[in-house]
Amino acid sequence: MADDDRSPEEEFQELIRQLFGGSGAQFDPEQLEKLTGMNIDPAMMQTVMRHLQGAFAGSDDGISWDATKRQALHIANQDGLGVTAGQRTDLDQAFSLATLWLSEATSISELAQPPQTLTRGGWVEATLPVWQELAAPVATSMADAMTSALSEQAPEDMQGMIQGAGRLMRMVGGSLFAAQLGQVVGDLSKEVVSGGDVGIPLMPDGEAAILPQNFADFGRDLEVPDDQLALYAATRELAHARLFRHAKWLRLHVISQVTDYARGVRVDTDALEELASRFDPSEPEELRRAIESGALLPPKSEAQLTALGRLENLLATIEGWVDVVTEDATSRLPSAARISEAVRRRRAVGGPAERALGSLVGLELRPRRMREAAAMWRAVTDAVGVAARDALWDYPDLMPTAEDIDDPAALVARLEARARGEEPVRDDMDDALERLLAGEEPGAAPGTPESDAPDEPEDPRPV
Known part of the structure; x- marks a missing residue:
């Protein structure tokens, strides 16, 4: 059959064959114009083909994080x-x-590196590796689901071609997600005031930063002098950075909990297949809107809700400490209470970009119990002082738990007993561990040697 006699559908299939052949050939504009019979914009298709062909020759990880950074x-x-x-x-x-005020409010040492003033672009450059790490599990799930759903929707005579291009299809799905993540991170760069503004350790260890452009926007409606606002923001940012530099294990602890949650995110394949079945190439915005809105993410499972609860308690414990230390350090500021309340409300509600991040990866970084955690840290500070309070960050097993947030009095009682040199009250776990270390049988009574442990009762059943 001559080229001029081919239908638009056949022209499209020929373009797909060229693309999957990996030859890198350029597409003939006249060939693309013949796609108008399929209601496909030839200019759009030329751009799509160019990007897809580049993706096909790309890396094997299936995710084009360069698209995230560019966007x-x-x-x-x-x-x-x-x-x-x-x-x-x-x-x-x-x-x-x-820095001077914080030295009076915490025993945790100063930063080794001077704080920075960053542009929005500088913040993106500094924090993108962490965003990439947090989003990778969801992006992988999205890409795998795209491959499966789109392959199932392909016509029978193109199945072999689609299967042979599995890596490409996976990369397309990952690239769509990566570009959307770039949109969210770019929008976030217009909202965040400082490096620790969203609660997780986005900046490299031991680094603090403020974004002057966003700092000005944050204080515009507070009717607070700029110098007071700058002092409060600088104190809070330094407290956050000092904590993560001191407790070197804490950064990995937070990131691990976030990624553990993210690995449990699964794409709603039914929703994706339904979208693929009615997907119109002339309306690519529909797929973008579905990814952006979170419509492809199913409701959270019980395991995810449990993981989310642990993460929220951890973030609340961190930000509660930062809140108390900042309050003590800025007690000289006449407007400190007003600024502090504005920060709490802002963290509780979040901005549009932060809510978009929640829709994209199914995760909202809200420290919902920050007030309760701050009350716990205040009670600890009043009871045992700054040094004993800050020592709770020395090792992971010393850090307050969710139960301590619920009942600060029990934590205070333990710390006061430790300060008096008293042994903590023993529990069943302590007794069992002591018997295990002594080489006794787990079921033996305390102090019973292994040889004197009672024999197992004879089985009354006949042999």
Whole structure:
């Protein structure tokens, strides 16, 4: 059959064969124009083909994180504004005074590196590795589901071709997710005030930063002098960075809990297959909207809800400590209470980009029990002092638990007894561990040697 006699559907299949052949051939514009009979925009298809062919020649991990970075930086750098010399000087002075005030409010040592003033693009560059790590499990699940669902929807005569292009289809799904993550991170760069603003350790260990552009927006409606606002923001950011630098295990602990939760995220294959069955190539926005809205993520499982509860308690414990330390360090500021309440409300509600992140990966980084955790840390501080309080971050097994947030009095009683040199009250676990270390049978009574342990009762059943 001559080329001119082929139908638009046949032209499209020929383009797919060229693409999957991996030859890198350029597509003939006249060939693309013949797709108008299928209601496909030839210009759009040319762009899609170019990106897909590049993806086919890409890496084997299936996720194009370069797309995330490009999209995020494109959004972050749209205003083209940098950090002025005046902004840098004002925040450097705020950081210097905040460092002195914090030394009176916590025993945790100062940072080794000076704090930074970052542009929105600089924040994207600094934090993107962590966003990538957190989102990778969801992106992989999305890509795998795309491969399965789209393969099932392909016509019978194209099944062999689709199966042979499995890696490409997986990369397409991952790239769609990666581009959407770039949109969310770029939008977040317009909302966050500091490196620790969303509660998780996004900045490299021991680094603190404030974004002057967003700092100005945050204080616009508070009717608080700029110097007071800068001192409060600098103090809170330094407290957050100091904690993660001191408790070196804490960063891995937080990231592990987030990624453990994310690995449990599964794509709703029924929703994806339903979308694929009615997907119109001339309306690609539908797939983007489905990914962005979280419509492809099913309700959380019981295991996920349990993991989310653990994560929320951990974030609340961290931010509760930061809240108390910041409150003590900024007690000289006349407007400290008003700023603190605004920060709490902001963390409880979150901005549009943070809510979009929750829809994209099924995870909201809300410390829902921050007030209760702050009350616990206040009770501990009043009872045993700053040094004993901060020592609870020395090792993971010393850190307060969710039960301690529920009942701070029990934690305070244990710490006061330890300060008096008293032995903690023994429980069944302590007794069992002692018997195990002594080489006794687990079921033996305390102090009973292994040889004197009672014999097992004889089996009354006949042999």
